[in-house]
Each structure stands twice: as structure tokens, then as C-alpha cells.
Amino acid sequence: MKIIxxxxxxxxxxxxxxxxxxxxxxxxxxxxxILCVPYTMLNxxxxxxxxxxxxDVSAHDKGAFTGEVSATMLAETGAKYVIVGHSERRQYHEExxxxxxxxxxxxxxxxxxxxxxxxxxxxxxxxxxxxxxIESGVRESVxxxxxxxxxxxxxxxxxxxxxxxxxxxxxxEAHKLxxxxxxxxGLSGTPVLYGASVKSTNAADIMSIPNVDGVLxxxxxxxxxxxxxIITSVK
Ligand code: 13P
Numbered sequence: 001m002k003i004i005x006x007x008x009x010x011x012x013x014x015x016x017x018x019x020x021x022x023x024x025x026x027x028x029x030x031x032x033x034i035l036c037v038p039y040t041m042l043n044x045x046x047x048x049x050x051x052x053x054x055x056d057v058s059a060h061d062k063g064a065f066t067g068e069v070s071a072t073m074l075a076e077t078g079a080k081y082v083i084v085g086h087s088e089r090r091q092y093h094e095e096x097x098x099x100x101x102x103x104x105x106x107x108x109x110x111x112x113x114x115x116x117x118x119x120x121x122x123x124x125x126x127x128x129x130x131x132x133x134i135e136s137g138v139r140e141s142v143x144x145x146x147x148x149x150x151x152x153x154x155x156x157x158x159x160x161x162x163x164x165x166x167x168x169x170x171x172x173e174a175h176k177l178x179x180x181x182x183x184x185x186g187l188s189g190t191p192v193l194y195g196a197s198v199k200s201t202n203a204a205d206i207m208s209i210p211n212v213d214g215v216l217x218x219x220x221x222x223x224x225x226x227x228x229x230i231i232t233s234v235k
Contacts, residue, residue, distance in 0.1 A: 006221025
């Protein structure tokens, strides 16, 4: 069983999500499907054979934080998952590992499963810092007392939306480091997804790499014709 998660980012519509839900009804799979959609779409459909998630959450529980949405509010919609620390949040909203950890903690406290993203930028890659950035990302973004379900997503930031993917050896090395780091934190068995330019033509190969427990798909998760072949490419 693999986890196939979609991140719609700021795309789509209620109508589009309804179409996806209908299309997913006919998909026979043992894989776990998660769709992380904009807040406004969380109440658009009854998620039957897939789960809904959000793409961000406030670190705060309630109060004067205009524009923010708390984990309790998200949980109330029925959403089970929330992405935290996506590279676009880190890049455009200056989210640090410390903020990401606070958000993950808020999600866990509300009974949700955070999908915690880590990954290196092109500058960090070129400076030979990939492994250090990944390891500190995991150590500093994952709540240390997590004794509950979490998911990690490794997203090399330079490859997102760029049609670029690391080599299989690079993915294997990153995922082994993440698995070892989680294990040293007492969190072995935590699923680790790969994300960045996943499509139907590379999904099966990527998911056959050791320690890759699934994928987090951006652009190719928006339309059933692109997303469903990714789900069915892995038996
Ligand atoms: P793409 O699949 O469009 O590269 O996006 C990856 C991503 O950011 C998923 O969270």
C-alpha cells in the first residue's frame, strides 16, 4: 500500500473536485488517496474512497489572527490531513522549521495528520548542503514528542513544478537519511513521500525506490486523466 497525495495548491474549483470525486469512485486500488485542496473546497464533497486535507494551518488555536484558519476549524470540516512547511510556504511566507513544527503540533492536537515537507533549494544543493538541510529539516520541523501519526514529504525545492527530478540514487539517499533520522527520533515506520514533478510516467519507478512510501503530486493531481494513472501505476 502506497500513499498517493495530491496538492492542488491555489488551483481548481468545487466543480472540479466533484468531478475528481466521481472519477475516483471507479478506481480500484489498495493505495491511500489524499487530496489537499484550498480551504474553500473542503466542504465541497463527501470524500468516500479518498481523504481530504488542507495545505496550511495556523500555529495558533484561536484569536486575533486575521486570515488564519486553526487546526480545530479544519478538523471540523472533516479534513484529516494538512500539509505543513510546503516549500512555497517556506519561500513566500518565510516559514522556518520552528514555525512548521508549531503548525504540525497544532494539527496533531486537533487530531489531524500533518504532512510535514522538507527539502533543499538549488543554492543549497549546489553548495553541497542537501543532506544537512534535509536532516535539520526533519529534526527541527517534526514535533519531538510525536507519538501519533505523521507523514513526511521530501520535496527537492529546485525540482518542484520544473519538470525536473533528482536521479533515483539521489532520491534513495535522501529517503534513507530521512528514515534513519526518524528512527533515531523514535519515529521509525513514519511514511515518507516523495514530491516534485511526479507524473504517471515516473510514479511507479519512484515508488519502487527503497524508503519511498508514496508520492505528493502537484500539477498532475488536478485532473482525473493525469492523477488516476499515477494511482493505478502502483499495484
Ligand atoms: P509538482 O508535482 O507540480 O512539481 O509539485 C510538487 C509539489 O509541490 C507537491 O506538493
